[in-house]
Amino acid sequence: MLPLRSNRKALNMKRSWLVIWAGTLFLNPVTADCNITSQTVTCEESGKNLPNIPAKLFQNVTKLSLKNNKITLKDSDKEILRSFINLTELYLNENTISVLYNNSFCDLTKLVILDISSNLISTVHTAAFAGLNQLSVLNLSYNMITQLDSDVFTSLKSLTVLNLQYNFLKSFHIKSSFKLTEIILAGNPWTCSCDLLDLQIWLTVSSVTMANENNTACTFPNTMEKFSIKTAAIQPADCKFEKASLENTVTSIFAIKFKSRALLTALTPNNITGNNGTRADLPLLGKSWTFLAGVLGLVLSTTLLIFTAIKCPTWYRYLVSYSHRRLEENDSQMFEQEFSADMSSSPTVSCTSNEEPIVIFEKIHAFVPGEDGFIEDKYIDSYVTEES
Numbered sequence: 001m002l003p004l005r006s007n008r009k010a011l012n013m014k015r016s017w018l019v020i021w022a023g024t025l026f027l028n029p030v031t032a033d034c035n036i037t038s039q040t041v042t043c044e045e046s047g048k049n050l051p052n053i054p055a056k057l058f059q060n061v062t063k064l065s066l067k068n069n070k071i072t073l074k075d076s077d078k079e080i081l082r083s084f085i086n087l088t089e090l091y092l093n094e095n096t097i098s099v100l101y102n103n104s105f106c107d108l109t110k111l112v113i114l115d116i117s118s119n120l121i122s123t124v125h126t127a128a129f130a131g132l133n134q135l136s137v138l139n140l141s142y143n144m145i146t147q148l149d150s151d152v153f154t155s156l157k158s159l160t161v162l163n164l165q166y167n168f169l170k171s172f173h174i175k176s177s178f179k180l181t182e183i184i185l186a187g188n189p190w191t192c193s194c195d196l197l198d199l200q201i202w203l204t205v206s207s208v209t210m211a212n213e214n215n216t217a218c219t220f221p222n223t224m225e226k227f228s229i230k231t232a233a234i235q236p237a238d239c240k241f242e243k244a245s246l247e248n249t250v251t252s253i254f255a256i257k258f259k260s261r262a263l264l265t266a267l268t269p270n271n272i273t274g275n276n277g278t279r280a281d282l283p284l285l286g287k288s289w290t291f292l293a294g295v296l297g298l299v300l301s302t303t304l305l306i307f308t309a310i311k312c313p314t315w316y317r318y319l320v321s322y323s324h325r326r327l328e329e330n331d332s333q334m335f336e337q338e339f340s341a342d343m344s345s346s347p348t349v350s351c352t353s354n355e356e357p358i359v360i361f362e363k364i365h366a367f368v369p370g371e372d373g374f375i376e377d378k379y380i381d382s383y384v385t386e387e388s
Helices: 002-027 075-082 194-205 236-267 287-311 313-321 329-344
Strands: 033-036 041-044 063-065 089-091 113-115 137-139 161-163 182-184 209-211 218-220
Touching: 194 236
Parallel strands: 041 063, 063 089, 089 113, 113 137, 137 161, 161 182, 182 209
Antiparallel strands: 033 041
């Protein structure tokens, strides 16, 4: 009786599973070739020249193969992938993906294996694999990646195997803690210089295994050709000196650029008055500018004085001839003669003017015995009548 009851129970479970599977097919029509078992749902869509990921697939798919198509992983493809929350294996190898943008595989929290090999990938953004908390195996081989650092894989806490062979990597920067069990780096044109030192130290210190180490050799320089990148002679002391020289050079270039930018800012009209209408602070001038301003002021003043002396000789003559002298008693007749001579010719004012010439009458003082013997010059404007 017991075996009969067990068989009936097993038969009822199979019938229940078939009913559930039929209901799922009815509610989610499928165009892919999918194999459904009690634990996995495997969909095979390889070699069909598909430009996009098919939208009508099992939502509960766990293993999806889309290799050998023409998928570029557009935004629409990312939206479809987000719905496969139970996906554990994804194969996108042999497609035409060129860039892995941030959050390309978001919400695939159960994904364990991701194969994106044999594509046209040249750029991998820092957060391209964000959200893949359970990812263990990542295959990026046979692509066109030229630059990469460990920040791309830092969020992958469960990653154990990383395949980067046959790309165009010359160096691989290890910037932070990065744990792996196995890494594959063969077939890249490695340059064994200071840029490769952090990778070499990491390979030596960590417990990671570098697969196919014999074929993971230096390509440049020629003196290290065919040496393993793990054992190539890269001197840390030389790298420190080179780094210090590079930092000094960068600092000097930055200082020159900063000074040039400050000078351009000072010469910009907008810097005199700010955008909000307020006057901006101008840079302080050095002593050389003060000296130059003084020299220019002196030259302009001297030029103005020379120009005035040339254009107004009468003023210059009056200024030079102004003087005092002691008068003698017998000079009265001489001054009278000079006065009569001056009356015959009237002085005129130089520097062109349209006004009538002004005749200036000058008074000559005779010597009076009771005075101190001095008399003012002939330019004092006073009038006297001639003694009869």
